Amino acid sequence: MATGSARHVRYVLIACFLLAVFYFVSNSRDISPSLSGQFAGTNTKSGNAPEAQQPVDGSSSSVAKDSPNQAKIKTNYDPSEFPMALKPGDPGWDDLAGIKDGPRMNATFVTLARNSDVWEIAKSIRQVEDRFNRRYNYDWVFLNDQPFDDTFKKVTTSLVSGKTHYGLIPVEHWSFPEWIDRDKAEKVRQDMKEAKIIYGDSVSYRHMCRFESGFFFRQELMMNYDYYWRVEPSIELYCDIHYDPFRFMHENNKKYGFVISLYEYIETIPTLWDSVKKFMKNHPEHIAAGNAMGFLSEDGGETYNKCHFWSNFEIGSLNWLRSKAYIDYFESLDRDGGFFYERWGDAPVHSIAAALMLPKEEIHFFEDIAYYHVPFTHCPTDDKLRTALRCHCNPNENFDWKGYSCTTRWFDINNMEKPEGWEDQKK
Numbered sequence: 001m002a003t004g005s006a007r008h009v010r011y012v013l014i015a016c017f018l019l020a021v022f023y024f025v026s027n028s029r030d031i032s033p034s035l036s037g038q039f040a041g042t043n044t045k046s047g048n049a050p051e052a053q054q055p056v057d058g059s060s061s062s063v064a065k066d067s068p069n070q071a072k073i074k075t076n077y078d079p080s081e082f083p084m085a086l087k088p089g090d091p092g093w094d095d096l097a098g099i100k101d102g103p104r105m106n107a108t109f110v111t112l113a114r115n116s117d118v119w120e121i122a123k124s125i126r127q128v129e130d131r132f133n134r135r136y137n138y139d140w141v142f143l144n145d146q147p148f149d150d151t152f153k154k155v156t157t158s159l160v161s162g163k164t165h166y167g168l169i170p171v172e173h174w175s176f177p178e179w180i181d182r183d184k185a186e187k188v189r190q191d192m193k194e195a196k197i198i199y200g201d202s203v204s205y206r207h208m209c210r211f212e213s214g215f216f217f218r219q220e221l222m223m224n225y226d227y228y229w230r231v232e233p234s235i236e237l238y239c240d241i242h243y244d245p246f247r248f249m250h251e252n253n254k255k256y257g258f259v260i261s262l263y264e265y266i267e268t269i270p271t272l273w274d275s276v277k278k279f280m281k282n283h284p285e286h287i288a289a290g291n292a293m294g295f296l297s298e299d300g301g302e303t304y305n306k307c308h309f310w311s312n313f314e315i316g317s318l319n320w321l322r323s324k325a326y327i328d329y330f331e332s333l334d335r336d337g338g339f340f341y342e343r344w345g346d347a348p349v350h351s352i353a354a355a356l357m358l359p360k361e362e363i364h365f366f367e368d369i370a371y372y373h374v375p376f377t378h379c380p381t382d383d384k385l386r387t388a389l390r391c392h393c394n395p396n397e398n399f400d401w402k403g404y405s406c407t408t409r410w411f412d413i414n415n416m417e418k419p420e421g422w423e424d425q426k427k
């Protein structure tokens, strides 16, 4: 009996000691520089301590290292204090457990969706969280031309580890501008329906493409951020993401990131390039030196080769999209009416803007973010990389080097070395 209670006392003491150690460890994490100045949000998950962290405010105290144009990049943290594991074997590569310490960018995921998309977006969110955001807890903004219903909000908030925000798009951003002749637009939809052009007869698809081209980045909720990552329903992410792509964008001065590129259906954009040429003529000041015209055109800009980055995946700079250059570009195109008199997609619209108005170094191909949106897959080419990233994509389905992809062209105009094994995937 006596020995029995002594043992109990010992257990209690050990338990107290362990609790004290645990308390000390979790508190010392809280006072590390990266985690000071946190904010708690209404939708931040309590199970995911520590809470989301204060984004960088752009005030300067450090300069990113290892970046080609590092002179331009100012951060309010010391990047070398929190090295990012960009490739297998880099310090911290094996650390995929728990909330990642280190800085957070002023960034959000963004999804345009209908209430009926809830289960398909749920699937996308789950993959983004499992492969990346569970350790970073970035916010997620949802936008809709109709109010989101309770089911949509409940399901998505339960899945996102960061804060969730729901925005209603103002009608001016989702309707025909006054200069559009609706009868003419109606006639086009009839013709495109007969020609069996995908979404050719859809009004809502056109509003969607115009909204993604010119308005998503200036919605009230989006004004709170510097960077976005666009996520659509029913996508897949096939590999672990070992570093923060937002931070990569920031420290390397990237403005636009993509994973898949391809040729656009010409039937949807017959006069887009004429409109772009008109803009270039009226606004030569917006055309960047050292741009990626070579990605868009084989003849120095006379004709468009239809290459574009696939915009259902994008990681980009909102401030770039909100710049005078981009807004002038969008407004010029919008006046020409092709969102309604043709069926201009936001993918060629964004891509042409990025390729003409950014120096080409500011556009980034994320080889290590494996992705699927029906019907195309980006799966890392290099076998060793795929294994290190624990990818579950089938490399035979990698679209990068196939004939209908423009990624070979992207590599060629940038004199980039293609990954090992690319030639075997040309098929």
Ligand SMILES: Nc1nc2c(ncn2[C@@H]2O[C@H](COP(=O)(O)OP(=O)(O)OP(=O)(O)O)[C@@H](O)[C@H]2O)c(=O)[nH]1
Pocket: 111, 112, 113, 114, 117, 143, 144, 145, 146, 204, 205, 208, 231, 232, 233, 312, 374
């Ligand atoms: N709120 C709202 N969202 C829409 C509407 N139409 C499309 N979307 C969203 O806009 C994005 C693009 O639409 P999708 O239908 O996926 O177009 P797509 O990717 O060209 O075609 P799919 O091959 O069908 O995926 C998705 O995130 C959709 O959820 C709409 O009428 N209202």
Ligand SMILES: *[C@@H]1O[C@H](CO)[C@@H](O)[C@H](O)[C@H]1NC(C)=O
Pocket: 054, 055, 056, 057, 058, 106, 223, 224, 225, 226, 319
């Ligand atoms: C985040 O970015 C927005 C838009 O650029 C800016 O208004 C806001 O002040 C930034 N927030 C922080 C904490 O830096």
Ligand SMILES: [Mg+2]
Pocket: 232, 233, 312, 373
């Ligand atoms: Mg889609």
